[in-house]
Amino acid sequence: MSGPGQRVLALLRQMIAEGSLAAGERIAEIPTAERLGVSRMPVRMAFRVLEQEGLLIRHGARGYAVRQLGEEELAGAVEVRGVLEGLAARQAAERGVSAEVRAVLLECLERGDRLFEKGYLCEEDLASYHDLNLRFHQTLVEASGNPAIAAALARNDHLPFASVSALVVDREHLEREYRRFNFAHLQHHAAVDAVLAGQGARAEGIMREHANATLRYARLFGTEEGDSVGRTVIQRGSQKPG
Known part of the structure; x- marks a missing residue:
């Protein structure tokens, strides 16, 4: 095309x-x-x-x-992403990562730390979080050394909200969104710790939970299901929540 x-x-x-x-x-x-x-x-x-x-x-x-996309279908797409990214994390941990990949992952963590250390999110922070989150996930997938994972994710990403690049943000409740994104960032820390330590099974479990947590954040942080006031989708082009 x-x-x-x-x-x-x-x-x-x-x-x-x-x-x-x-x-x-x-x-x-x-x-x-x-x-x-x-x-x-x-x-x-x-x-x-x-x-x-x-x-x-x-x-x-x-x-x-x-097309009308049901909740079960969307949940299935997110679960598939968790399986694929979990596999990527496990393979990255087992094969080891290069100094360059290690530096990128640590840079993503440091950027996130600076973003969340002030204790709140503002509108300007949303784009920054999108970028570092996207880079983190893409780097982890590339670190697996398995191009089939990226190909499978690309197909799965075409379903709305299954992609890392589509973040649903409730702008009316940024304090609650801060807790959600900070929680996701802490999972990034745990995943990197497992990958760098060569703990494949642990890395896989963390990334699977990381994807599935996006489905449950309403329950975890008290968001009312169906409340779409102030909620928008941040998505940039066809790039690849999490």
Whole structure:
């Protein structure tokens, strides 16, 4: 797919993930192209890819509708991510990491420490956390030395909220979100400690729990399920919560 096509595809994925294109909403080539300010061709190609990814379903001869994704399906996608990232952590621990990888992981921890040491989060911190979190997860996967893990994660990441790059943030309750992200950062510390110590089983368990904790944070930190006030999705392009 061309550069413009990739940009349209990434944008439509993001719009589905954040709810700008709601579940069940009907979409068609011409109005979507006009909305995005592009020609019909990249939209047509993007629709076909999104249908293959399970995010769109056919509706009529030419149209599509945004697929309704159930809670169990989303939970399954996050669980798969946990299994894959757990495997990556175990293999990284067992094979050992290079000095360069070690430096990157420690840098991510140090950046997170500085971010959370003040005891609260502000709007400006959200982008910083996204970047360091993304780099941490990508580095850990690359450290496994197993490209099949990255390939499997890339396929799984197409489901909304299964990707590390999609973080749901309740901006009305940043104090609670501070506790959630700080908890995730502490899990990063534990995972790096296990990887550098060569403790494969421990590293795997931590990363599996790390992914699954994103499903349970509402219960862990008292968030009311279904409360979407002030909640948005932070997602950058097609890069890869956690």
